[in-house]
Amino acid sequence: YGPIKARLAEKMKSKLIKEIRSSLENSLDFDLPQGIEEKIAEELKVPKAEHEFNKIIKFITGRDPEKATEEERKKEGSEKCLALVYEGENAIQKIRKVLGETNPEDAAPGTVRKDFGYNVIKNGAHASDSVSSAEREMRIVQIEKDDIARIVKKYY
Structure with missing residues (x-):
């Protein structure tokens, strides 16, 4: 998931820059020096991205990756999708x-x-953003199994 986390970290940086200035100035009750939020955001972007990534994994699988054992990580998640x-x-x-x-x-x-x-x-659906992403995602969900009949029988 390295490339995903790296892209997420860069996205987090711009959001952090906006949040840092207002949050710290409100909390500390003084104006921050110009540019300080960029330095702080640079330090925080990776841990923030990791946190957000783990929230996504928990949403998708039903398990908190920070708390899941190695054995639990190998099991099928509790959440279902088509x-x-x-x-x-x-x-x-x-x-x-x-x-x-x-x-x-x-x-x-x-x-x-x-x-x-x-x-x-919780936006209702996911779609790949490129052919390479689609190929990677199809390997993850093991699309070659084509087990829609099993799913339909189980739930209907």
Whole structure:
């Protein structure tokens, strides 16, 4: 998950910069020196990204990765999902248009995320952002098993 965590760390930095200045100035009751928030954000971006990544893993699997034993990590998670593979020309762009923006608040009316999402994490659906991501994600969910019949029988 290294590349995911690295991208998340860079995203966290810009959010941290905004939050640090207002939080510290309010808490400390004085104006911070110019540029200090960038230095603090640089130090905090990796632990913040790790924290956010673990929240995502807990949401997806039902287990806190910080507290799960090695044996628990090997077991199937308690949360369920349905993985669909879209194929064809421009499949990624097409499905992402149907799903809408990641944040349901920003998604267009009639999109999956606008109609069924709650927030950025619970946004109703996931779609790969590239062919390489799709290939990696299909390996993770073991899409070649094609076990939809087993799932349908279990729940219906």
